[in-house]
Amino acid sequence: MSAIADTEDAYEELTDRYARIAHVEKAAGVLNWDQQVMMPDEGTPARSGQLSALSAVRHDLVTDPELGELLDAIDLDDLNDDEAAVVREIRYEHERAVEVPEDLVEEISRTQSEAQEVWQDARANDDFEGFAPTLTQLRDLHVERAEHIDPDRDPFEVMYDDSERDLPMETVERIFDRIREELIPLVEEIEERGDDLPRPFDAAAPYDPDAQRALHEDALDRLGFDRDRARLDTSPHPFTFGNQFDCRITTRFDEADPIDGLMSTIHEFGHATYQLGLPQDHYANPLGESRSSGVHESQSRFWENHVGRTRAFWDGFLPTFQEHFPGAEDVTPEAAYRAVNRIYPDNLIRVEADELTYHLHIVLRHEIGRAFVNGEIDVDELPIVWNDRMEEYLGVRPDTDANGVLQDIHWSMGFAAFESYTIGSVLAAQLDHAMREDLDDVDALIREGEFEPIHEWMTENVHSHGKRYRTDELIEEATGEPLTADYFVEYATEKFTDLYGL
16 A cells, blocks of 8 residues: 555545544533523532543544554645645644543533632622632643643643644734733823713613513624524523534523623624534544634634624614613714723623723733632632732722622632733734725624625635644734734724723
């Protein structure tokens, strides 16, 4: 058998094996979705065992020596660019996984599943001490895993590679430095001498959750939600799970504030566009999988901020809002636009933060998470460090741990999880700039509800590539230049300077 024939056979067997890995992973994802959306309250003991078992099965498949032999049997010179990308991605995952013992993988999965319930109870009862032992256990387990993968590197950076391996930590921290430098003075200037933006939706409160649900469904239809492949549910913390055939998004409702939930739904819709835009013929293959957490977040932040918070969107959507809530009949598109972009520096909760101050919440979490993982902060110091940092960056101090260090679910699932949110916002602004260079009058498309050209542009430039390119390569392919904070800083400064009359 020729070398090319050997490569062909090895490549076919490799992709078949990877498909089985992907099927197991996606099945575990459905169980995770169910745990957060529909599972009975007392289902955790069984669910943690199920997820632990699936993690072990997946780990066995990824670390199978025969998978390594297939990778070694493939001559990259005999592959086209797409096939070489598939091999690159599978090799990276295999080589990373073989360093981690199976029993550690099972223990991490089981502990994370149980930790979600512990976190929920701790937050509900404002009981950080009740969560601290579990948080410490998780930190130690993830550090142990990182040390198995690369004992010579900073454990936090090894964890970060799980979601953003192609964007160096130095790049991220340089972006964070720029954001601190630019946004903190802008927020302070707004507070000191900015105009007072309207709150026109307050007068029509309370907003019935069932009516909000109907409003969100109409918003999704306007944006182009594919009902045959996607669904909307509720959960305590909005999220998206799925693939190109089955994508589930969740949201939540606040009777006092109809905008928070609506923006969450549009945000998760953005994630869904990525999943549903992936190539169907590459399902269960790296070419049919999303590139990274930061790229994924760019899609949600684009739809939330560069669509849902625009004047053009409210020109077209406000009548629909008023059909569901007649009490808001006197609200004008301009008032709605200004209201949905109002900043709330005194807000304590990240997921309720405005577009501008949101990133100071992210910088705070990055700094504290990294210090905790690296042993520079003890677990019992976290609440006070958190409160001090929030006071420094946002001028507000949490009155409870539920509103402070306990507010996010992410630390019950792992660490180095927040960086991608700001990376995504920075990339969203860069994509928005590139799109407006290619499409005629994007604002008119948004105003008229003609979103198909926007979907097509994103699919062509981002979604359709799957993992064909590394993250840095994908960004250059889509926008023509490397990741830069310039467009985000320019966009945010111009937008909020105008809004607040600075």
